[in-house]
Amino acid sequence: MPRLTSLEICAGAGGQALGLERAGFAHKAMVEIDSWAAETLRANRSKLGGKRVEVLEMDVHDLDGTRWNGEIDLLAGGVPCPPFSIAGQQLGADDERDLFPQALRLVKEIEPRAVMLENVKGLAQRRFESYRAQVIKRLNDLGYTVFWDLLQAADYGVPQLRPRFILVALQEEIAPHFSWPGPMEHRITVGDALRDMMAENGWPGADAWADQATAVAPTLVGGSKKHGGPDVGPTRAKEAWRAMGIKGSSIAEEPPGPDFPVGDPENLPRLTVPMGGILQGFPADWRWQGGKTAQWRQVGNAFPPPVAEAIGRSIYSAISTYAALNRGFDPIKQKLDIRVS
Structure with a gap:
């Protein structure tokens, strides 16, 4: 199937990247600050698109998203969970490890068709309702419709109880074609x-x-x-x-x-x-x-690849459905042209 482009921040050991690769996305780059996780990305690059995919070992604070403006269909990342983790102090926006502001900055700079950010279930708590509202408003102001839900990894073929709070944001014209993936019938033990x-x-x-x-x-x-x-x-x-x-x-x-x-x-x-x-x-x-x-x-600390794949397929479907109803596929470039003139 035609490939869409993606950029990964806070890529970790590649769980989200692997799932998105399987869902039909070709990575432009994967950004990770931890040196051993970056080495794991390099060691498995053949499963993540090959040598053409950049592994950028760097702090997201220093990443300039304008380099990829208009070239990325999906900006994705597993932003650090300590600010919202039940096991931590739950400082939220007051925690220096909170990278949601950087993710939002990159959304503005890159202007992707879609965004997917993963975090712990603690972010769903009432105490962070105001914080979530700020994130949603910022994305709305940038022209995105936001979907946020708590998904259980065991419902998507992962033999583990791993609840994760997932944000999906799509450009307003694409959003009506999105729906969350349904759970599998049977869980793996x-x-x-x-x-x-x-x-x-x-x-x-x-x-x-x-x-x-x-x-x-x-x-x-x-x-x-x-x-x-x-x-x-x-x-x-x-x-x-x-x-x-x-x-x-x-x-x-x-x-x-x-x-x-x-x-x-x-x-x-x-x-x-x-x-x-x-x-x-x-x-x-x-x-x-x-x-x-x-x-x-x-x-x-990984994001389970099967969960990323399931959500990635739903995002892929939304983008491709919108493109098919408008300008459709470019069979030569094998890339969706969905920009509104």
Whole structure:
């Protein structure tokens, strides 16, 4: 299908970029400040559009969006969540890590057809109602209609409970053609997702373990550079993992081997980084870069690719429907021309 263009800010390890790539978007550039996450983007560039896609390792504050003015169909990003996270101090607009103002600046400079921004469910709380209203008003003033909803990753093929507050904004003439993607009929369990990985080193207990791991995973967390190590999260999450036969106090280097105990509640298998990636919806061969702590931070902070893909397809459909009803596709350039003269 014809490709639309996208620009990613706060790209992380590439979860949103991968989902959008699958939804029909070709990335002009991916912007990420964390050096190891940027390395992960480079290591997986073949899955994200190849060498033609720029990986810009830089602060979004320093990004000049005018370079891409009129060239981008979708501006997307997973803006940092600490200002709104229930686990944090919830300072909102008073938090220096709040990058919504920078995202809005880039919308003005780039003038994309659509915008997609992802954040934690804490942003949906009543205490941030005024903040959300300011964001919506700013986008309305720039000529966009705003859609904001809380989506659950487990409804879109991700074996994990990961609620995310998603903002979609489309140019006013495109917006009537947008609708949120519907949920899948069945959820994927942890056992279904990780059975093959648990068995790949010859552990004889893999099938029995998978047969009893019939729940969806708790939300994975990665911590920040200052806080949080490689584990599955707070006590409540560790207890949920233990109920599924997983030791959550640390992350393993590799799956259990042929001599690993079977049926021993005191010796449970642990997750590995690639397993965490699977639970986020990444492919098993995603090449995570850095040490284990840096890799797990990327895993835990990622935007699940299947969720990005589902929303991306809805955005793609809205833009292409509008184009088909107006000027349509340019079969030579394979790009939608939707500018209003």
